[in-house]
Amino acid sequence: xxxxxxxxxxxxxxxxxxxxxxxxxxxxxxxxxxxxxxxxxxxxxxxxxxxxxxxxxxxxxxxxxxxxxxxxxxxxxxxxxxxxxxxxxxxxxxxxxxxxxxxxxxxxxxxxxxxxxxxxxxxxxxxxxxxxxxxxxxxxxxxxxxxxxxxxxxxxxxxxxxxxxxxxxxxxxxxxxxxxxxxxxxxxxxxxxxxxxxxxxxxxxxxxxxxxxxxxxxxxxxxxxxxxxxxxxx
Numbered sequence: 001x002x003x004x005x006x007x008x009x010x011x012x013x014x015x016x017x018x019x020x021x022x023x024x025x026x027x028x029x030x031x032x033x034x035x036x037x038x039x040x041x042x043x044x045x046x047x048x049x050x051x052x053x054x055x056x057x058x059x060x061x062x063x064x065x066x067x068x069x070x071x072x073x074x075x076x077x078x079x080x081x082x083x084x085x086x087x088x089x090x091x092x093x094x095x096x097x098x099x100x101x102x103x104x105x106x107x108x109x110x111x112x113x114x115x116x117x118x119x120x121x122x123x124x125x126x127x128x129x130x131x132x133x134x135x136x137x138x139x140x141x142x143x144x145x146x147x148x149x150x151x152x153x154x155x156x157x158x159x160x161x162x163x164x165x166x167x168x169x170x171x172x173x174x175x176x177x178x179x180x181x182x183x184x185x186x187x188x189x190x191x192x193x194x195x196x197x198x199x200x201x202x203x204x205x206x207x208x209x210x211x212x213x214x215x216x217x218x219x220x221x222x223x224x225x226x227x228x229x230x231x232x233x234x
Contacts, residue, residue: 008075009036009037009038009039010037010038010039010040010041010073010074010170010171010203011035011036011037011060011071011072011073011171011203011205012035012036012070012071012072012073013033013034013035013036013056013059013060013069013070013071013072014034014069014070014071014072015032015033015034015068015069015070016030016032016033016034016059016066016068016069016070016071017030017031017032017033017066017067017068017069018030018052018055018059018064018066018067019067028226029052029055029226030052030055030056030059030066030226031226031227032069032226033056033069033226033227033228034228035056035221035228037203037205038203039201039203040197040201040202040203041197041203041204041218041219042193042194042197042203042204042206042216042217042218042219043204043205043206043217043218043219043220043221044206044207044208044213044214044216044217044219044220044221045057045205045206045207045208045220045221045222045223046207046208046209046211046214046220046221046222046223046232047222047223047224047232048224049209051223051224051225051226052223052226053207053223054175054207056223057173057175057205057207059071060073060171060173060205061090061094061096061171061173062078062081062086062089062090062094063090065079066079073093073170073171074093074170076089091116091119091120091167092167092169092170093169093170093171094169094170094171094173095116095163095164095165095166095167095169095171095172095173096164096173096174096175097157097160097161097164097172097173097174097175097177098160098175098176098177099175099176099177099179099180100180101148101153101156101157101159101160101180102160103148103156103159103160103163104148105147105148105149106147107147108144108145108146108147109135109140109143109144109145109146109147109148109151109159109162110128110131110132110135110144110145111131112148112159112163113131113134113135113159113162113163113166114127114128114130114131114166115163116163116166116167117130117131117166117167120167130166131144131162131166132144133166134162134163134165134166135159135162137162137165137196137200138158138159138161138162138192139158139192140155140158140159140162143155143159152185153180153181153182153185154181154182154184154185154186154188154189157177157178157180157181157185157189158188158189158192161177161189161192161193161196165196165200165202169202170203171203171204171205172193172196172202172203172204172205173204173205173206174193174204174205174206174207174208175207176207176208176209177189177190177193177206177208177213178190178208178210178213179208179209179210186210186212186213190212190213190216191216193206193216194216197218204217
């Protein structure tokens with residue numbers, strides 16, 4: 001795990017542009033964006049639809065590459081890595097939590113959580129132990145053998161969080177983690193994220209439209225027209 005409390009930020013985004021091409025048309029999503037995230041921070045990203053929040057999240061997580069600029073995580077320039085090295089880096093350092101859970105319906109909660117560990121050299125018994133520990137952290141040990149269709153939305157999201165933390169990632173990236181949940185389930189998921197940040201020192205970046213969710217983070221930044229600010233645009 002990356003140590004917290006260091007003077008250097010864990011994440012550095014420097015002068016990043018992101019341009020998507022649709023035929024002959026160029027769509028500029030991010031322009032000259034700069035961001036630093038200290039290790040151990042819980043950061044919320046807000047902004048209108050189409051503002052580039054998920055794009056920025058994908059760039060930080062190595063799921064996409066900038067058109068220009070530099071992205072550094074833990075001192076490594078991930079924008080310079082080959083596709084193969086980037087995939088290996090992502091498997092080790094990034095945990096992803098999605099709005100719609102993305103669980104495999106034919107696998108139990110335990111097996112869903114084990115999935116990221118299949119990319120490691122761990123033995124089957126060690127994979128099972130780690131998955132069991134992750135499910136215990138999210139309070140779902142008793143549901144390990146259940147399939148997604150038998151779980152509530154909140155339980156499915158907690159399985160998704162267990163899957164995201166099972167590799168002990170450097171960064172936990174959450175894209176609208178409460179967007180498909182009722183208020184009670186959403187609050188439970190947010191409390192879990194806060195506990196992971198507070199008790200396990202996880203660095204979390206969360207995209208959200210929900211001000212209540214953003215209020216659970218330590219810092220909120222607003223993205224609009226490719227620019228970050230501390231305050232929402234007028």
